Amino acid sequence: MASRWKATALAIALAATTAAGLAATYPAAAAIMCPNCLGFRKAFGQVYVEDGMAPQEQAMVLQTIAMARDRLRGFYGTTESDPEIFVCGDDDCYRRIGGGRSRGMALLNLALFLSPRGTSVTIASHEMSHIELHSRIGLIKTFRRDVPQWFDEGVAVIVSDDGRYLRPTSSPDRCLVEPDGALPTTRSVWIESAASAGLYAKAACRVSRWIAGHGGFPAVTRLLANIAAGESFEMAY
Incomplete structure (x- = not known):
């Protein structure tokens, strides 16, 4: 199978x-x-x-x-x-x-x-x-692409604990760059924009603050389970 x-x-x-x-x-x-x-x-x-x-x-x-x-x-x-x-x-x-x-x-x-x-x-x-x-x-x-690319990438930066885009875990706020404005939802636009716009740091900041405000890492697994069950990202987020 x-x-x-x-x-x-x-x-x-x-x-x-x-x-x-x-x-x-x-x-x-x-x-x-x-x-x-x-x-x-x-x-x-x-x-x-x-x-x-x-x-x-x-x-x-x-x-x-x-x-x-x-x-x-x-x-x-x-x-x-x-x-x-x-x-x-x-x-x-x-x-x-x-x-x-x-x-x-x-x-x-x-x-x-x-x-x-x-x-x-x-x-x-x-x-x-x-x-x-x-x-x-x-x-x-x-x-x-039911999960927007910026969220997928932000989670990946946090999982990898990438110091290029995040402050250390001991920091109260791990953000290096403020996530101002909309972030790319599709992979193609992300690839076109990521090199020059600091998008990894912005996505990591937005996701890290969302995680901090929703009970820690398990919030991501709950969100993904809800999407798998049929909720939209907007509803689960």
Whole structure:
């Protein structure tokens, strides 16, 4: 049943991304179906590394992934996602799977891809947060973007405890930038705007204040459960 669901999800993903003109996601999807075909080998469990990666580098990758999973559990309590994780040892590998200039990327709730520059606890846990959120609301609601991109990204910054965009946890207010005005709700607009507008810090600020005002981290799991049950984001928020 699980393999049938994965095949169905990939088929939908490929159809949707093709329709949107995002052909760069195809090699990433192909890696899920045939890791060896894209130059990966299984390292442990759901983790795949680029074929030829040195043993000591592979050991560091597995440690990083374990620490990122701990950070994810520290936020959500328990996790519902179990993505396949692909780690590249060089930039050529990452370009081959369509990674471009990013450090990491998530494909729905199916898989996580990390570049050599993204093999850190911060980047890995950020991308894992996206996958966990998508798993909790389901495939259809993920495609429809029922959770706006700014909230998804803000949660990921908090999960990853990214010091580039947040003050330390000991700070009464973790905001570095005031979230003035509307923030992008769609992924395409977010990607176009994020590099120049300080959006990660703004989204993290808005979400961190919302969490603080709604009883802490469990507020996010309640919101996602309500959305999965049919509420709109506006109602759940």
